[in-house]
Amino acid sequence: MAVNINRDLAQWLIERVEEGTPEKQVRRNLQDHGYDRVQVQSLCDFAYRNTKALYAALAQFDHDIAHETEQDVPLFASMAALELPDDNSLLSLTHDGGPVRILASVERPHVVLLGNFLSDAECDALMALGHSELRRAEVVHRETGNAVIDDRRTSDYATFQRGEHPLLVRIEERIERLTGLPTTHGEGIQVMRYSEGAEYRPHFDFFDPDGAFMRRRSDTGGQRVATLVMYLNDAPAGGATVFPDAGLAIRPHKGCAVYFAYTTSNGECDNLSFHGGAPVVRGEKWIASKWLRTKPYFSDAE
Structure with missing residues (x-):
């Protein structure tokens, strides 16, 4: 905020x-x-x-x-906690599909489940946008910061730069209104497809504070502080977003989104934000993810 x-x-x-x-x-x-x-x-x-x-x-x-x-x-603020109003809406955060709703929230880890964050049409358009660009998903190497294939993450993804498409601009502006963080403090949106059996084993989204990558690249966007996962379809079975150390599981539902922050007010990383994407048991799961940073972030392509 x-x-x-x-x-x-x-x-x-x-x-x-x-x-x-x-x-x-x-x-x-x-x-x-x-x-x-x-x-x-x-x-x-x-x-x-x-x-x-x-x-x-x-x-x-x-x-x-x-x-x-x-x-x-x-x-x-390094703790990117959302301001939660007393009723079940998020101020005037609306789009063509209606108002965004708060469905549930957890204090720690700071997790907020949002209903109707995307319209059905936006979900379909994001899946179509990503479909032709899909490739095997990678992870950031702890020491080098390079993108590498890792068996812990077996989905396919498509990565986009901020502002690359009018649809992405509209969603990025909505995320800015939701969080209070400028669009420049976010990485580009990723669209991901989890086929049957695909998963992302539990992990942290923040970078290892003691790793060489953070020591060398702390001036390039700084630390990650929060993630927004947007669900683009109803996965037939499996595929929940799980926080195993907090005993929390969120089932994918089209148009919903889950926001979670993982740094405390003094900038320390919250280990309860340990999370993963459970294996898809049947069908496919489609999501779009956005990572937020402490500083303005610009990739080499921007």
Whole structure:
């Protein structure tokens, strides 16, 4: 989630932290000045658990003032948790097929099941778009960062760049409204087909924080923080998205999507986000996936 912050607010938060003001008191002060619950949570997360980002924002303000270009700075929380309203809709998030609904949510791992995220027509169009581009799916090697074939992942996939097709643009903009993260903080959408027997054994979507890949490429999009899996068809049998350590399984249903975040407010990776795609028992499963990052991400092809 993103929250805009000006220099006065950044300075005030830093002063409160440096003088040892309890977080509870800062929360009350922010609420008294009209900040909503989500804004208060994000600001306090930065002040008390990601102070380096707050100091960086203040330095950016000082730089802008020196160059007469001062403006509000958006801070992007490392914990990409969704704001969940009290009712079963997501604000005004709608499309031609109607409103997007919250069907279920889990606090940890942070998992939100969304109904009607895609219309039937969009699901069909995504499958058609990916069908002619399918190839054997690969995984990112822990050390090199290269894409390699791995028996743990036996699906086929098609990868697309952001904005490559009007349909993808429309869906990417919807994801931006859902998460509050700009489109530039996401990788391109992948369309995947799991044939009968295909699976993706349990794994983490975030990159190994201690691996050579992250040490070399942390400036290229940063760490992954969340995933959105969109279900494009009703798999006849099998193919659930499973979180084995959390005892959670989500069955594919056309048009639904599951969003899960896997970093905490202090940037640590949540091991409960360990997940996989169970083997398809009968028929095929089609999904589209989107991975979100802490920083703007641009592939070599963009």
